[in-house]
Amino acid sequence: MTTDYSSALRAASDAAGNQHYPAGALYVVATPIGNLADITLRALQVLQLCDTIACEDTRHTQQMLRAYGIDKSSHQLLAVHQHNESEAAQGVVSLLQQQKRVAYVSDAGTPGISDPGARLVATVHAAGLRVMPLPGASSVTTLLSAAAVGATSEETSGFVFQGFLPAKAGERASAVETLAAEARAVVLLEAPHRILALAQSLAVLGERQVTVGRELTKQFESIAQMPAAEFASWLQADSHRQRGEFVLVLHPAPVAAQGGGNTKLLKLLMTELPLKTAVKLAAEITGEHRNALYEEALALKKEDSDDTLGPGGPA
Structure with missing residues (x-):
């Protein structure tokens, strides 16, 4: 069943249409991480208004725009991804200097965190041009809100965003050793084909808790919490658990138990x-x-x- 977003577009126009959207500015727009209904009204308004949409994948973005009923020609989409970001950023600067409005979106979530966008934003800043962020969906804060990492007074406040660990086993083991010394919560990302290898590497952290978010906001979303030592066996108990995109929260290091707890x-x-x-x-x-x-x-x-x-x- 196809969802009709025409009422959302009207609501976006009513709620955000009278706000100021300066020309010659780059709009960094967060998009849904899975559920299309998680778009914001201001994001819809800007995506309709802008002259050009720079995006990580033009085909993916065009599909998303059509789902919302936003009509943009292929000439209005500009590919800006990890392989061409530095060069493509100069083209975006040129458009902004012509007083065009340019939006940037990644394939999902907030650009410039784990996805491309940071170098583009840096280039726009360096040119003395304006950057306007539009907040929205983020896999990082989505899982943190369900992980309860600050539920007890003993835990250290704050968190560290680590993202993807190295793919090579030796480098990944060294990275885990470094993470073990981090007292704060740590947010990790992983792809399905490497999730078991990551789980096996994290096993050395023993009883330290891990919250696992899989397919967040999608139909088969699952969130589970367990000691790091049990993560690999949990994945292997059901093949479906190794499918989809993963976000992990490694909880703050526990206070050492007295007497034989080590x-x-x-x-x-x-x-x-x-x-x-x-x-x-x-x-x-x-x-x-x-x-x-x-x-x-x-x-x-x-x-x-x-x-x-x-x-x-x-x-």
């Missing part, structure tokens, strides 16, 4: 990392003294060695 974390880290690295990372996560953790790690290693040899000892 054993499970050390065991998890030692299965993936050398002993000294595991101890260093555990100290950063828990705030415990490294020497005490090192002694515990040595004891765990000896215990594992004794278990391997069995009750009879060496042959």
Whole structure:
């Protein structure tokens, strides 16, 4: 069933039509991350009004515009994506200097965060021209609002936007090691073909909570929360869980539990990392003294060695 947005266009004209939209300005327009109904009235008004729409993918944007009943010719769409952004930005500056209104949209969400747009905006600023942001949908704030990362007074306020971690396993493991030392919440993005590899890398964080957002705002949206150590097995329990686009919130590092609360974390880290690295990372996560953790790690290693040899000892 096709949704009729003609009433939304009229509402946009009524609510936002009398506002000031200066010529020669770049309008950075947030668009829905999945559900077309999440467009704002001001975004609809600007998309109707502007002379040119610069966009990450002209075909995707044309499809979105037609869904809203906005008629723009192909000559009014300008491709500005990660492979040509620096060069295409000069063309946008030229249009603005001719007193044209130009809107920029990415394929979904707010441009310039993880999607292209930042270099375009920087170029427009450098030319002394105006940039006007139109707020709207963002996968980052959407999942944060459902993750409850600030629900307890023990948690550190604020969050860090990390985006996509490196695709190569070694580089990704190093990035996770860095994230483990971050006390604040961390927002990550991932594609479906790499989500399991990311989950396996995050397992070293043990009991640290992860909120997983999949297909946000779409028909099959799902939000789940679990310890990082259980994330990979959760994905593997149902093949559907590995489909779609992902946003993750790595919750603030928990306050270390007193008396033996580090054993499970050390065991998890030692299965993936050398002993000294595991101890260093555990100290950063828990705030415990490294020497005490090192002694515990040595004891765990000896215990594992004794278990391997069995009750009879060496042959």
